[in-house]
Every structure is written in structure tokens, then in C-alpha cells.
Amino acid sequence: MSPTRSTPKSSPLKRKPGLRSAPAARQVPADSDAKPTRIQERNRARILEAGLSEFSRFGFGGATIEKIAAGAGMSKSNLLYYYPTKTVIYEAVLEHILDTWLAPLRMLDVTGDPAAELADYIRQKLKISAEWPEASRLFASEILQGAPQVKPVLQGSLRLLVSEKAAVIRAWIAAGKLKPHVEPVHLIFLIWSATQHYADFETQVLALTGKTLKDETFRGEAEAALVATILGGVLA
Amino acid sequence: MSPTRSTPKSSPLKRKPGLRSAPAARQVPADSDAKPTRIQERNRARILEAGLSEFSRFGFGGATIEKIAAGAGMSKSNLLYYYPTKTVIYEAVLEHILDTWLAPLRMLDVTGDPAAELADYIRQKLKISAEWPEASRLFASEILQGAPQVKPVLQGSLRLLVSEKAAVIRAWIAAGKLKPHVEPVHLIFLIWSATQHYADFETQVLALTGKTLKDETFRGEAEAALVATILGGVLA
DNA sequence: ATGAAACCTGACCAAACGGTCAAATTGAGC
DNA sequence: GCTCAATTTGACCGTTTGGTCAGGTTTCAT
Numbered sequence: 001m002s003p004t005r006s007t008p009k010s011s012p013l014k015r016k017p018g019l020r021s022a023p024a025a026r027q028v029p030a031d032s033d034a035k036p037t038r039i040q041e042r043n044r045a046r047i048l049e050a051g052l053s054e055f056s057r058f059g060f061g062g063a064t065i066e067k068i069a070a071g072a073g074m075s076k077s078n079l080l081y082y083y084p085t086k087t088v089i090y091e092a093v094l095e096h097i098l099d100t101w102l103a104p105l106r107m108l109d110v111t112g113d114p115a116a117e118l119a120d121y122i123r124q125k126l127k128i129s130a131e132w133p134e135a136s137r138l139f140a141s142e143i144l145q146g147a148p149q150v151k152p153v154l155q156g157s158l159r160l161l162v163s164e165k166a167a168v169i170r171a172w173i174a175a176g177k178l179k180p181h182v183e184p185v186h187l188i189f190l191i192w193s194a195t196q197h198y199a200d201f202e203t204q205v206l207a208l209t210g211k212t213l214k215d216e217t218f219r220g221e222a223e224a225a226l227v228a229t230i231l232g233g234v235l236a
Numbered sequence: 237m238s239p240t241r242s243t244p245k246s247s248p249l250k251r252k253p254g255l256r257s258a259p260a261a262r263q264v265p266a267d268s269d270a271k272p273t274r275i276q277e278r279n280r281a282r283i284l285e286a287g288l289s290e291f292s293r294f295g296f297g298g299a300t301i302e303k304i305a306a307g308a309g310m311s312k313s314n315l316l317y318y319y320p321t322k323t324v325i326y327e328a329v330l331e332h333i334l335d336t337w338l339a340p341l342r343m344l345d346v347t348g349d350p351a352a353e354l355a356d357y358i359r360q361k362l363k364i365s366a367e368w369p370e371a372s373r374l375f376a377s378e379i380l381q382g383a384p385q386v387k388p389v390l391q392g393s394l395r396l397l398v399s400e401k402a403a404v405i406r407a408w409i410a411a412g413k414l415k416p417h418v419e420p421v422h423l424i425f426l427i428w429s430a431t432q433h434y435a436d437f438e439t440q441v442l443a444l445t446g447k448t449l450k451d452e453t454f455r456g457e458a459e460a461a462l463v464a465t466i467l468g469g470v471l472a
Numbered sequence: 473a474t475g476a477a478a479c480c481t482g483a484c485c486a487a488a489c490g491g492t493c494a495a496a497t498t499g500a501g502c
Numbered sequence: 503g504c505t506c507a508a509t510t511t512g513a514c515c516g517t518t519t520g521g522t523c524a525g526g527t528t529t530c531a532t
Contacts, residue, residue, distance in 0.1 A: 062297020233469030
């Protein structure tokens with residue numbers, strides 16, 4: 001496995017369908033133009049699902065397209081008919097979950113009550129960890145490896161979003177609603193890490209407590225503990 | 237890459253040196269018996285170091301013994317002279333850092349002052365994240381993948397240690413020194429996740445803040461923020 | 473100095489991997 | 503039922519990878 005991922009080469013030839021010339025290969029379905037078939041939709045979805053499972057378990061380097069294909073219930077060749085390379089699958093999976101991933105932070109509202117807003121943010125993040133632990137682990141794996149694919153997003157839109165929300169928190173501090181010692185960015189990191197921990201380190205949590213977030217009682221316990229401790233630490 | 241790691245097979249033949257029979261292979265230096273040579277000590281150390289670097293960057297599946305050998309400044313063949321398989325290197329690296337990894341938690345002392353003890357624990361963990369981020373990332377990678385190698389430790393000694401320290405925290409609560417709503421295990425998770433975040437998600441932290449824990453100022457900031465928030469959240 | 477053990481190397485191997493290709497099969501509109 | 507594009511397959515290929523092996527070189531105690 002190449003350490004620095006190979007170039008994406010998203011569409012090696014990009015052949016338009018209605019060209020009638022060259023009788024040669026016409027591979028790759030609807031490469032971005034035109035509406036996808038029902039079969040395409042179904043199979044792409046299966047591939048993304050299986051890809052998420054494999055990539056989150058073994059990382060980019062440890063995953064194999066053969067196993068992904070098996071997980072998606074199709075042959076390796078057929079998988080490669082829908083996505084030309086392993087890297088493209090990886091990118092597609094990542095892109096597919098990125099929005100959902102960042103959504104909760106976007107909802108932090110200056111005009112709201114800090115206590116309610118932050119508690120809600122923690123709950124939202126914990127909910128995602130509970131319901132989508134594989135996505136959490138995929139992101140963790142990606143960042144662990146130096147974020148070869150999502151670094152642009154981190155430096156771009158995420159950075160913007162974070163500085164925006166840091167301003168919100170700073171406004172709350174200025175309004176005397178949060179303790180003056182609160183550091184906005186570090187508070188965001190604290191919430192991220194604390195909530196994602198239950199997904200990313202699920203194995204460890206399970207080994208130590210015998211429970212995961214799938215256990216409603218346990219999830220409620222974690223939620224209460226995090227909300228109480230973090231809010232208790234930052235509310236004025 | 238096999239998903240469930242292949243059997244360790246720590247020493248395929250285990251040939252004792254002074255056997256004088258079979259003129260064939262006598263590979264593998266001091267397989268657990270007898271004191272190691274100076275060269276052995278040096279090379280094994282180099283291999284473990286390079287292995288930590290590779291495994292933490294690419295995970296078990298993504299790392300290659302060839303790159304590890306290159307990182308250790310020796311040929312692949314020579315590396316395999318010291319460690320028979322990739323899995324054995326991985327286990328050795330993991331084992332080599334395990335003690336250091338768990339040490340800070342062991343120091344939590346019931347007789348001490350909770351504020352000082354917890355603050356110290358946070359500082360210790362943050363120090364390790366700052367000075368040994370690769371070890372942190374290796375553990376994260378291992379746990380992410382389901383802890384195939386360290387699960388026994390998690391279920392065994394770590395579980396014991398955690399329940400021990402949870403009792404310590406519970407004693408502090410009973411003594412009225414911590415808020416009654418504090419959940420010991422979740423507090424431990426909170427401290428782990430918050431401190432390790434700066435190592436495991438270093439790339440993200442760097443992209444968002446332009447800093448890492450290597451920056452003394454930033455580290456002090458993180459430390460102050462974590463200590464203030466967490467202690468503020470749990471102290472009575 | 474010498475001999476044995478320790479150390480090191482390059483050539484080699486089988487399996488696994490990512491990816492290609494020609495051809496067979498299926499499906500949908502007519 | 504015909505036709506043509508969409509879909510699926512299995513055989514195949516070059517590379518990478520983990521690991522073996524026979525033999526060469528260095529180290530070190532005597």
C-alpha cells in the first residue's frame with residue numbers, strides 16, 4: 001500500500017455515451033452527468049455501505065476491494081464497474097457522510113441559551129456516535145492517518161465553521177453566561193472527543209463496562225454525565 | 237490483509253543454539269532465553285521505533301515490513317532475522333508501550349486531594365499525548381480495529397485497574413469532595429478522550445488552530461482549559 | 473589467529489492485491 | 503420478440519507484500 005495515496009484519477013477516460021465512434025470500451029455508468037439507473041442507485045448505495053464497514057474496520061490500507069465487493073454482495077469486477085478505483089470508493093464514502101457529520105455544530109445558535117444549546121449539541125453528537133459508530137471510526141481513521149483526503153475540508157469549511165462557532169461561544173462568555181476562563185476551541189474539542197470516544201473506542205468501552213451506546217440505559221448515563229460535567233465546568 | 241490477524245507463531249522452529257545436530261537453519265536470536273547482544277538490543281530498539289512510526293501512521297494493515305525495515309535502517313531480511321513476522325513486530329511494539337501508557341492512572345491516590353489528583357492526572361495524560369503522540373495513535377488505531385491484540389489486556393488488567401480507580405473516585409464522592417452526580421467510569425473516559433484527542437486528532441487540531449501540543453503555549457492553554465472545565469464540572 | 477556463533481544480504485517464492493478486458497447475460501423500451 | 507445499452511462475470515495481468523533460504527560477512531571469546 002502506497003503511503004501517500006495514489007492520485008484519485010476519478011474518471012480515466014470519461015467516455016460520453018452517445019458518441020457512436022470507437023466501438024471499444026464504454027465502461028463506467030453515468031460519470032456525473034445524466035440520472036442514474038435504479039440498479040445504479042441500489043448498487044452504489046450497497047458499495048458505500050460495505051465500504052464504510054471495511055474502511056472503518058481496517059483503515060484505507062487494510063481494506064480490500066474484494067472484501068468490500070463481497071460485503072456489497074457482488075463480484076469485484078462488478079464493483080469496479082461502478083467505482084473505478086479503491087481510492088474513489090474511499091472518497092465517495094467519506095464525502096457521503098461528511099455533511100451529516102458536521103451538521104450538529106452548525107446548529108449552535110448565539111441567540112439561544114448556552115446551557116440548552118451546549119446540552120443539545122452534546123446530545124446530538126452522542127446520538128450520532130450511538131447510531132453511526134462506523135462513520136465516527138472512519139473519520140477517526142482518516143484523521144489518524146493524517147487526513148490525506150479530508151485535509152482540504154478541515155482547512156477550509158470546517159475551519160471556518162469552527163471559528164464561527166468559537167465566536168458564538170465567545171459572545172456567551174462576553175455576556176457573562178459562561179465562565180471567563182472558557183477557551184472556545186478547546187471546549188469544542190472537548191465535546192467532540194468526549195462524545196466520539198464512545199464510538200471510536202467502543203471496543204474498549206465494551207471491554208471495561210460491558211456496555212455500548214446501543215444500550216439505552218448506558219447511553220442515558222453517558223449523556224447525563226457528560227452534560228452535567230461539561231456544563232458544570234463552563235456555565236457561569 | 238487478513239481481517240482477523242494471522243496466528244502470531246512467535247517462533248516457528250525455536251532452535252536452541254547448542255544442539256550440534258542438524259546443520260540447517262539456526263535463525264532467530266535469543267528467542268526469549270539468554271541475554272541479548274548489544275547489537276540485538278540496538279536493532280530491536282530501532283525496529284520497534286520504526287514499527288511504531290509505521291503502524292501508527294497506517295495501521296496494521298497499511299504498514300509494510302519493508303518500510304519498517306527502511307525506517308530502522310536495515311534490510312527487510314535483516315528485520316525478519318530479529319522478528320519473524322509482521323504480527324510479532326506489531327505485538328512487540330504494542331507491548332513495549334503498554335506500561336507507560338497505563339502508568340498515570342495507577343497514580344490516582346484515594347488519600348490525596350481530588351482536585352490535585354485529577355489535575356495531575358490530566359496533566360500527565362496530556363504530557364504523554366504531547367511527547368508520545370505516535371503511541372497514542374497506535375493505541376487508537378488498535379482499538380478502532382477492535383483491539384485484536386490488546387483485548388485481553390483491556391478485559392483483564394485494565395478493567396481491574398479502572399474499577400479500582402472508579403472506587404477511588406466513588407470514595408471522593410462519598411466524602412462529599414466531588415459532586416454526587418459524577419459517574420466515575422464516564423469521568424475516566426472523559427479525561428482519556430479529551431487528552432488523547434490532541435495526539436490522535438493532531439492533524440485536525442493543526443488544521444483548525446495552526447498549533448499542536450508541541451507548542452508550549454498551546455499546550456498550556458489546553459491544559460488550563462481542560463483542568464478548569466473538568467474540575468469545575470466535578471468538584472463539589 | 474581462528475573458529476563458531478551472530479549478523480546480514482540478495483535472490484527467490486507464493487499469495488494477495490488492485491485493476492483490465494472480452495465476452496456473456498440481463499433489462500427496458502419499442 | 504427484437505435491439506441495444508446497462509450490467510455482470512471470470513479469466514487474466516503486473517505489482518506488491520510477507521516470508522524463506524542458502525550463503526556470505528562480521529564479531530567475539532579463546
